Each structure stands twice: as C-alpha cells, then as structure tokens.
Amino acid sequence: MGTTRSGASFYNRSLERALQILSAFNTERQSLGLGQLSDILKLSRPTIFRLCSTLQEYGFLIQDQESKRYSLGVKLLELGSIVLNSFSLRAVASPHLSRLQMNLGKTIFLGIHEHDELLYIDKREAPESRITFTAHIGARRRPYWGMLGSVLMAYLPDQEIERLLEKNPLIPITKKSITRKDKFIERLHQVREEGFVVDVEGTLEGITGVGAPIRGFSGKVIAAVGAAFISTSVDSRELKKIIREIVATALAISKELGYSEMEQPVPL
Template sequence: METVRRGTFYNRSLERALQILNAFDTESQSLGLGQLSDILKLSRPTIFRLCSTLQEYGFLIQDQESKRYSLGMRLLELGSIVLDSFSLRAVASPHLSRLQMNLGKTIFLGILERDELLYIDKREAPESRITFTAHIGARRRPYWGMLGPVLMAYLPDEEIERLLQKSPLILATKKSITENDKFIEWLRQVRDQGFVIDVETTLEGITGVAAPVRSFSGKVVAAVGAAFISTSVDSKGLKKVIKETVAAALNISRELGYSDRIERPIPL
C-alpha cells in the first residue's frame, strides 16, 4: 500500500523488506523468524512472507536445518558492482582524459550490468562535428557499438548465447551484423586480437575502437573506446587510435592490479 510521506511516494512493504536486510550486521549474521519478528515488531506470518520473497530473489538464504536466515549472494553481487564502478571510474578518469587529449576523439567507458551495456564515463571531443547521444548512465543492448563487442567477447559461450537470445541482434545500419553465427565469429576475432574496430555497425558514418579493461584477477570488467567520424581518420590515424586506446585500457587495468605475464604487444 502506497501512502504519501514527507512529500514522497512511500511503500510500506518495501520499507519492511529493507528493515529485514538492515537487521543483519557483523554481530547478527544469521537470524531466525522469531528474532526478526521481535526486532521489527511485526507478526511472524508477515516476516515469513517478506523473507520468502527476499529469498526468492537471492537477497536472503535460509539454512534448512536451523531455519535461520542470512544475507544472500545477490547483495554481494550488487555491492561488487557498486565498488567496481566507483573504483573503476576513479582509476580510469585521468587515463580517459589523457586519451581524449591525445586523440581528440570522444571517449567512452562502459561495463556490462544487468545484461546491458552501461556507460559509466565519457569525454567529449572538443569542437566535435557530431554529438553522441550515449551519456553517462545510458543503457544499450549488450552488443551495442564498440564497447559491447569487447565486453561480450570475453564471456563464456553459453553466456554470449543467452545474451543474444535475450537481446536479439537488430539491423541498425547496412553494416550491422544480424546473424548470430557471424557475430560470435567476430567476437572470437576481437578476443584474439585484443581490441575491436567497429565500422559503422551501429551508427552510419561512425567508427569506434575499443579495448578491454581487466581487474586484478584478469577478468574483463569494462571497456574503453574512442568514437569518431569514419572519414576523419585515415589508415595511419586508425593505427594511432588503436595503439592509444589499447594502451589506455592496459594502463587502467594495471592500476586495478592486473598483471599479464604473457603480455600482448600494443599494436603499432
């Protein structure tokens, strides 16, 4: 039931669910139904219904023997996303600015979050002849643009297939890849070479170059890319964009703790 409280829309059931989560701390890592009922001053049937819903979505787990609840892995997953995003942006920020200054192109930083490409940082090119609609916080299909293929290329095959089933490839331009087999083969090429050159598959007349950013464990956690008008860069200029973008992604990765003993040379 929604009521108005302090000038905002207020949901009592949601509040109670959040109170259940907040009842857990380092001193109370597992709680029984009766304990939660006493803490929240709510009936056991109400607590049970709320806990069952939270358990269904992974926010709580229940020990089958003791019947006590504890916080679920979904909270850890969400917390790691927040932590990674904040630390990632802080680490990447100077490198993105430097990359933008070196190339004079629009620079993006993105991650995969909730099965979508999420833009978490951006540097506009000065005096750019085109304005990109993608902004910080914007979401796109997981394969979108230059960042999406990089982020998808390093996923397990079954995860790639799941994402393509959930978000089928669409025809955005005459150069868009709309067949799953061809797209997956392209992802393999991206993974092998360590970067992507996206030539007008999403926007007419726009090319993008992107490279993966890795965490200390070696997992690809983000992608950094440069976008520009296709006709503004010749073959020599494209080589520079690739070299600078891959170098920026590698430098960000190193600051995140990544160390590649068999390091692929930066393309010349």
C-alpha cells in the same frame, strides 16, 4: 496511495518493510530469527515470515534449516561486488580517460556488462566535437552494441555468447550492421585475437568506434574503453594512432587494477 517521507508519491510499504528486514542485520546481528525480527521491526510474525520467504526466494536471505534463523544471502554479495567493481574501476580509469580524450580529441566511453546489457559507466565528451553522442553515463544498450559491446562479448565463453544472442537477436541498426550470427561470432573471434575492435558505422551512420578490453587482477575482461568519432574525420594513419592509444590505455588501467599477466603487444 501512500507517500514517502519527502512527500513524493508511489511509496511502497511492502518494499520498505523488506528493506528494513535487510537493514536489521549488522556485524553484531549476523543471524536473526522470526521473533527477533518481529521485535526489532515491530511487525507481526506472519508479515515477517512472508517477506523473509520472498527475500529468500530471490537469494537476499538464507535460512538455517536447524535453527530456522535467517542471515544475509549471497545475492547481496553479488550486487555489492558489482558496485565495488564499478566504483573502483571508475576511480582508477578516470585520469586515464581524461588523458586519452585530450590526446585524441575524441569522445571516450567506459562500459561494462550488467544484467545482460551494455552499461555506460563513464564518458569524456570531446569539447570541440561536431556531434553529441546520446549515450550518457548510466545508459543501457543491447549487449553487443557498438565497439564496447563487441569487445565485452568477444571475451565471453561461446555458450554465453549464444545465450545473449538468443535473448537479444542481432538487428539491422545501420546498413553496415552485422545481422548474421555466424558472421558476428566470427568477428568476435577476430576481436579476441587482435585485442581491439574497429566498428565502422555498424552502430551509427557515419560514426566509427574503436574499443579495447580492460582486465581485472584475475585476467578476466571486466570492462571496455573506446572512442567514437566521425568516420571521415580521420585517415588511416590517425586511425592507427587511435587504436594504439586505446589499447595502451586499456592496458594501463588493467595494470592499475592488478592485472599482471604477460602484456599484449600494442598494435603498430
């Protein structure tokens, strides 16, 4: 077993070489042949060919059929856009999340869908909360999990919703969890129509979550923001305030991201 430069174990030589191939490309070397890559990396042509074939299979490289030269593939563009969106989204949303947490005194979450899962990308913990939520930044859950998952799924095409539910069947998490697919899809349609979701103890016993969609410049829903709190800690009047604040915050973040379509009315 090899070691990394820092001395850690589980070092993978093949992975390193594949990453070196990708790193060989730059603005001056946008396409490279086998011989060039072999010279740059000091590796044999057969080794370069095997690695490039694998990278090509997964979309990280493309090969021109006439010149046989390789260039970076669209998979890298796809991954780069995810990183860019995540960083720019967090940067824009950050002050809004802090303000929302101060206004409501509740724990605030920001999440996206990535690789068919809900991914938490930011969080503001309520300092005086009687509970601590285990969903930390970077945590992943089923795509329909909680208020954020419901919001994100509500704005997907019906065919995509069916695919995700086929891959991740609904399971009973609490006594109030929706486990029938038709009922769940009906709820998603309601979320899409109202512009927010109130998840009353459907994910965690005794916990209510409120979430709303964040849109990018194209109008597509790219994230969701929400608050979670002990169900018995709010009355109907305060719940309406929470909904109003979250929807307004989602819209404010969306507008900073370039969303300029007709604004949805904020619930009263």
